[in-house]
Amino acid sequence: MIKFLIKGLWRDKSRSRLPVIVVAIGVMLTVFLHAYITGFMGDTIEMNASFSHGHIRVMTRAYAENIEQMANDLALIEVNTLLSDLNERYPELTWSPRIRFGGLIDVPDEYGDTRSQGPAMGLGLDFLSGSSKEVERLNIENSLVRGRLIRHQGEALISELFSQKLKIVPGDQVTIIGSCMNGSMIFYNVQISGTVSFGAEAFDRGAILVDIEDARLALDMGDAASELLGFLKTGFFDKEKILKIAEGFNRSVVADEDEYRPVMKGLSEQGSMGQYVVLAEVWSVYISMVFVFAMALVLWNAGLLGGLRRYGEFGVRLAMGEEKKHVYLSLIYEAIFIGIAGTVTGTAFGLLFSWLLQTYGIDISGMMEGSSIMFPSSIRARITPATYYLGFIPGLLSTIAGAMLAGIGIYKRKTSQLFKELEA
Amino acid sequence: MENSSIIQINRLVKSFPAGKGEFTALKGIDLQFKAGEFAGLVGPSGSGKTTLLNIVGSLDTPTKGEAIVLGKSISHLSAREAAHLRKHELGFIFQTYNLLAVHTVYENVEFPLLLLKLSFAQRKKMVMDALEWVGLTDKLNSKPPKLSGGECQRVAVARAMVKKPSLVLADEPTANLDAANSHNILKTMETLNRELNTTFLFATHDEKVIAYLKRKVHLKDGNVDQDEWVKQ
Amino acid sequence: MKKIIVLFLTIAGIGLCGFSTPDANEILKKIDDNLSSDNQIMEAKMIIHGRRTSRTITSRIYAVGNQKSFTEYLSPPREQGTKMLKLENQLWVYSPSTDRVIQISGHMLRQSVMGSDLSYEDMMEDRKLTDTYNAQLIGLDTLDGREIYLIELEAKVPDVAYHGQKIWVDTERFVPLKQELYARGGRLLKQVLLHDVIRVDGRWFPTKMIYKDMLKEGDGTEFHIIDIQFDVDIPEYIFTRAALRR
Numbered sequence: 001m002i003k004f005l006i007k008g009l010w011r012d013k014s015r016s017r018l019p020v021i022v023v024a025i026g027v028m029l030t031v032f033l034h035a036y037i038t039g040f041m042g043d044t045i046e047m048n049a050s051f052s053h054g055h056i057r058v059m060t061r062a063y064a065e066n067i068e069q070m071a072n073d074l075a076l077i078e079v080n081t082l083l084s085d086l087n088e089r090y091p092e093l094t095w096s097p098r099i100r101f102g103g104l105i106d107v108p109d110e111y112g113d114t115r116s117q118g119p120a121m122g123l124g125l126d127f128l129s130g131s132s133k134e135v136e137r138l139n140i141e142n143s144l145v146r147g148r149l150i151r152h153q154g155e156a157l158i159s160e161l162f163s164q165k166l167k168i169v170p171g172d173q174v175t176i177i178g179s180c181m182n183g184s185m186i187f188y189n190v191q192i193s194g195t196v197s198f199g200a201e202a203f204d205r206g207a208i209l210v211d212i213e214d215a216r217l218a219l220d221m222g223d224a225a226s227e228l229l230g231f232l233k234t235g236f237f238d239k240e241k242i243l244k245i246a247e248g249f250n251r252s253v254v255a256d257e258d259e260y261r262p263v264m265k266g267l268s269e270q271g272s273m274g275q276y277v278v279l280a281e282v283w284s285v286y287i288s289m290v291f292v293f294a295m296a297l298v299l300w301n302a303g304l305l306g307g308l309r310r311y312g313e314f315g316v317r318l319a320m321g322e323e324k325k326h327v328y329l330s331l332i333y334e335a336i337f338i339g340i341a342g343t344v345t346g347t348a349f350g351l352l353f354s355w356l357l358q359t360y361g362i363d364i365s366g367m368m369e370g371s372s373i374m375f376p377s378s379i380r381a382r383i384t385p386a387t388y389y390l391g392f393i394p395g396l397l398s399t400i401a402g403a404m405l406a407g408i409g410i411y412k413r414k415t416s417q418l419f420k421e422l423e424a
Numbered sequence: 425m426e427n428s429s430i431i432q433i434n435r436l437v438k439s440f441p442a443g444k445g446e447f448t449a450l451k452g453i454d455l456q457f458k459a460g461e462f463a464g465l466v467g468p469s470g471s472g473k474t475t476l477l478n479i480v481g482s483l484d485t486p487t488k489g490e491a492i493v494l495g496k497s498i499s500h501l502s503a504r505e506a507a508h509l510r511k512h513e514l515g516f517i518f519q520t521y522n523l524l525a526v527h528t529v530y531e532n533v534e535f536p537l538l539l540l541k542l543s544f545a546q547r548k549k550m551v552m553d554a555l556e557w558v559g560l561t562d563k564l565n566s567k568p569p570k571l572s573g574g575e576c577q578r579v580a581v582a583r584a585m586v587k588k589p590s591l592v593l594a595d596e597p598t599a600n601l602d603a604a605n606s607h608n609i610l611k612t613m614e615t616l617n618r619e620l621n622t623t624f625l626f627a628t629h630d631e632k633v634i635a636y637l638k639r640k641v642h643l644k645d646g647n648v649d650q651d652e653w654v655k656q
Numbered sequence: 657m658k659k660i661i662v663l664f665l666t667i668a669g670i671g672l673c674g675f676s677t678p679d680a681n682e683i684l685k686k687i688d689d690n691l692s693s694d695n696q697i698m699e700a701k702m703i704i705h706g707r708r709t710s711r712t713i714t715s716r717i718y719a720v721g722n723q724k725s726f727t728e729y730l731s732p733p734r735e736q737g738t739k740m741l742k743l744e745n746q747l748w749v750y751s752p753s754t755d756r757v758i759q760i761s762g763h764m765l766r767q768s769v770m771g772s773d774l775s776y777e778d779m780m781e782d783r784k785l786t787d788t789y790n791a792q793l794i795g796l797d798t799l800d801g802r803e804i805y806l807i808e809l810e811a812k813v814p815d816v817a818y819h820g821q822k823i824w825v826d827t828e829r830f831v832p833l834k835q836e837l838y839a840r841g842g843r844l845l846k847q848v849l850l851h852d853v854i855r856v857d858g859r860w861f862p863t864k865m866i867y868k869d870m871l872k873e874g875d876g877t878e879f880h881i882i883d884i885q886f887d888v889d890i891p892e893y894i895f896t897r898a899a900l901r902r
Contacts, residue, residue: 001538001539004527004531004534004535004538007526007527007531008524008526008527011526011527012525012526062707073706073707073708073771074707104764106756106758108756112755112756112757113757113759114758114759175751175754175756175758177758177764179767179768179771180771182704182706182709182711182770182771183704183706183768183770183771183772184734184735184768184770184771185749185767185768185769185770186751187749187751187753187754187756187758188753188754189753189754189756220734259707260708312522313524315522316518316522316524317535318483318507318510319481319483319510319516320510320511320516320535320536320539320583321507321508321509321510321511321512321514321536321539322507322511322539323503323504323507324503324507
């Protein structure tokens with residue numbers, strides 16, 4: 001009997017291949033859309049991670065308590081030891097030491113007197129060691145407006161808007177005035193190698209980027225760093241994984257009363273970014289659910305029509321003495337079979353397209369020119385565990401629900417009525 | 425069994441809701457059929473013949489009165505018992521053949537046997553026998569859309585006969601067939617009636633069918649108008 | 657020991673016997689007489705007790721009146737050669753590593769000097785107390801075994817760093833032994849303890865001061881005067897911007 005049903009299912013294209021294709025397309029769209037939304041929302045998160053939060057951030061406890069003050073007197077020291085320890089303990093993460101500092105940029109005139117001056121947000125990161133991915137991570141090369149990247153010690157990049165305000169061009173020398181780790185006022189000369197524009201208001205208003213070794217020299221922070229940003233090697237923030245790492249690390253140092261002991265904070269534990277992560281999660285779930293619901297309606301309807309179309313066949317089978325329950329169950333089994341086949345196919349294709357978009361991305365930097373919002377320069381999808389199972393909701397459940405609803409007719413209608421539909 | 429009553433109908437009434445009131449299709453019919461009969465319900469459209477055939481086939485239930493088929497009261501059968509009756513004892517032949525289009529001739533005929541959970545060897549023999557009765561052993565692997573109307577109806581007859589049921593119910597079996605094919609199929613059924621002693625009950629207004637009947641029960645407006653036995 | 661007690665009793669006795677209590681503004685003037693001079697050269701050591709480390713910075717300071725001062729940092733190596741010039745209400749800093757002379761102005765004046773508990777503003781402010789504050793005597797007390805007047809100061813000019821002060825003044829030497837500096841809202845911003853009062857050229861002068869920025873963590877900054885000379889000739893070229901680069 002099962003063989004008979006499978007033969008029927010296999011041979012009747014409108015009963016098998018077509019519904020499988022419909023389900024597969026629906027599931028594929030659902031899977032792809034989910035990966036796309038997750039990717040786009042995720043990229044905004046990644047951007048903030050790259051610039052300031054990391055996927056995870058290591059700071060001293062005291063620094064973390066006043067994080068917005070960028071207080072380098074509370075910075076991490078003996079960073080190299082800490083780094084090798086972190087690298088050993090967390091092979092899934094790469095670490096980037098950063099120095100954040102506030103200060104003034106002072107531009108001299110020909111006599112060395114102050115010609116112009118403005119408050120700056122400084123960022124020291126690894127440009128020159130050759131082993132870091134910071135330039136790539138911050139997409140600095142693509143953000144260059146004038147000049148070139150930092151190639152030597154003593155060079156700096158400055159935000160384009162800021163350079164216009166200070167009336168400086170690449171090649172000019174400026175003095176950074178700030179305070180060092182001990183609180184002393186420091187003066188440090190750098191040569192502007194280029195200007196950058198990141199499309200982020202806060203950053204473009206007054207940022208200066210220097211190599212971390214320059215920042216260390218200037219701020220008397222040898223073997224120190226404001227913070228260590230950790231990034232998952234997968235390139236994507238994974239909330240659960242990161243929180244587990246942070247919790248584990250913090251538990252291991254909790255006995256240490258020293259306010260300068262390092263603490264780890266995941267991206268989602270850091271102020272407004274935490275709220276954004278929650279918001280992004282809620283939205284991606286919300287949008288995905290709306291789409292899942294819409295696809296569910298379509299597939300449910302397809303299942304329903306597929307069932308209704310076969311009332312004649314059911315009539316014959318009932319006349320032959322097949323029980324209603326048996327007919328009904330065979331309809332459900334068929335729906336399960338179609339649902340699974342369609343969902344697996346659709347998920348596979350959805351994952352394939354998502355993977356392509358995740359790996360290669362679509363460059364939208366051209367479209368974003370002149371935009372004042374900090375958008376990722378390319379659209380990328382993002383495959384998460386949910387991408388693998390989300391398609392089953394419309395693909396399997398809706399198809400079955402449609403078949404179940406259609407099948408109710410078998411019970412509701414009198415057998416002789418099924419015949420009338422059969423004869424018609 | 426030959427002279428025992430296979431169908432016993434007592435004061436059978438069947439009404440359907442129609443608009444605000446109801447329409448009474450059968451108005452208190454009394455009838456009896458014996459095993460081995462080759463009988464027909466004859467009458468124009470709306471006379472109640474299909475309604476009566478459906479009740480006898482346990483596809484519908486009486487509103488009032490009683491229909492006892494093979495000793496079982498149709499009114500008192502559960503859905504499951506009705507299915508059991510159809511599965512084991514009844515065969516149906518429809519005006520539109522109602523073959524499963526994606527299945528081969530062999531598979532269509534085999535279907536009722538699958539429900540009886542017979543072994544492959546048993547099924548094969550019975551299917552081949554049935555196809556031989558209707559002369560279609562050369563079309564085993566054809567599918568219905570490739571067959572002519574006459575061939576389709578012969579497949580339908582084979583399907584109805586394959587399990588050797590006690591009773592075959594045929595509703596306008598020749599309505600879509602030409603004269604030659606109609607005679608052909610009726611001859612086959614007549615032979616099967618004679619050789620297997622299967623009871624045939626037709627619902628028809630086709631003269632070609634009527635000519636073959638050994639008993640003609642004329643229905644008119646839900647009543648038995650005339651119960652006519654053909655002299656052998 | 658006996659001598660000290662006798663001295664103390666004598667002083668106390670004089671006070672009790674109706675030795676007239678001076679007017680608060682008079683006390684202020686006497687403080688100014690002690691601490692202000694036409695010119696002075698001072699060598700000082702600053703020990704900054706930060707949250708994590710302590711550092712010592714030495715400097716030489718030349719001052720003329722309360723309008724001009726020039727500071728040169730002598731150690732540690734990182735600070736060596738850094739110079740500061742104050743002319744009236746302007747402040748320039750020279751940093752040898754950048755070879756830049758930069759004027760410190762606006763909110764930067766509130767920044768800490770070398771990470772200490774002193775701000776540039778604190779260093780700039782050397783107008784006489786009598787010129788900037790009205791004083792009121794609010795009590796007599798003892799502090800570390802010295803009789804003191806407790807006076808309360810309220811700014812009479814708008815451009816002072818601290819709106820109010822409380823000063824514990826040695827009744828005999830007219831040297832502040834403790835100072836509390838308040839913001840306009842009454843919030844305590846800084847506390848200064850003055851110790852090791854010595855007699856130099858007929859003046860009483862505290863040679864150790866402990867500054868504590870109350871808004872900053874850490875254990876304060878000690879300011880030791882290693883050597884101080886009053887009324888010496890200081891060449892005029894010291895107080896020029898050109899001298900910063902020399």
